Amino acid sequence: MKKKTFEEVMKESPVTYEIYANMVDDGNRYEISDGVLELTSPSPMFIHQYICHEMQVILNVSCRSEFIIVPSPIDVILSNTEVRQPDIVMIHRSRISIISKRGIKGAPDLVVEITSEHSRRRDKVQKRSIYAKYHVPEYWIVDPSNFTLEQYVLVGDRYELADVYAEDDTILSKTVPCSSFSMNEIVRNLPVTPEMLE
Template sequence: MHKYLPYSISVDEFFQIREQSDALLEYIDGIVYMSALPSTKHQRVSNSLEANFRTFLEGKPCELFHAPYDIELKNEKIEGTKIIIPDISIICDESGFTDARYVGVPDLIVEILSPSNQSHDLITKLNLYMSYGVKEYWIVNPMLDTITVYALNDEKMYEQHDMKTETGKITSKILDGLCMDLKSIFPS
């Protein structure tokens, strides 16, 4: 993940650039960030996670969306425009859907790290999602076969709910009963 332009632009300029680009571009308060294309392992891990989430969500009111799908984070207490493309978003409040994107705050977001985007997902996005009130944030590290689950506490701060490396079962705090075996997520 790196800055696409060294200066601040408007959200309208961002959408003009996006129309002319095949790159995965995100917009955070005037700055455009470009993501690397996902690796083969990234895609396999993403597909495994999606399959597990979809099976669990069957018959439930939440919906899964995967990249590339725009999320425009909105919170009345926070100014600025943030348009992000999480690897996986689970959304239970359907009131924010538009034809082009979701405007609001997903309940759960998953980001799969790439060697080039680690600090963006581990620092920038963690703080962004926490401040907007994303209830649960999963950081998946396919280089280490690790999943870390952060959940908002009563003080609206993230605390680690679960973490597993290579083996074991990872759980969700907000999706009661969700349990994924890491062997089904990380290809051997």
């Protein structure tokens, strides 16, 4: 199959995972939202990447024996017309069968999105709705502007806000019981002051 450019794919309706997977690699990151190709935010800022890395390190220490922990970019293929790239994905080792050559086919146990001014609305409204629709059991939204973590837990077909963690609050999860850390642990070793990043 001939690889298509972004412009060619934008003319497709709906955009399916097969079309997306056969795009020319132009260096950008995309997601598919209900059959529509979307360019993700500009390259992540330093604080975004730092928090993502630190969270992955901490989760690996306590959870790697039970969970596969994967940072973005990784395709989470929720359906043929819904493909997302969360910042961190956790999959229980008993569900390793959802990992494929191309990405993750189905709902992970937990997804993490680290917001930015460009993605805040998409993360808190659109993605929250999508992850609930496809039955991702737990969703964390980390906000670097105030160093908080919002924990959403699936109840039926929708998320309920279980807790908001800040500073030394210990982040606990029934979905990921090995998790036990605080936002202060994440930002403790930040090499610059938060003010320098504004």
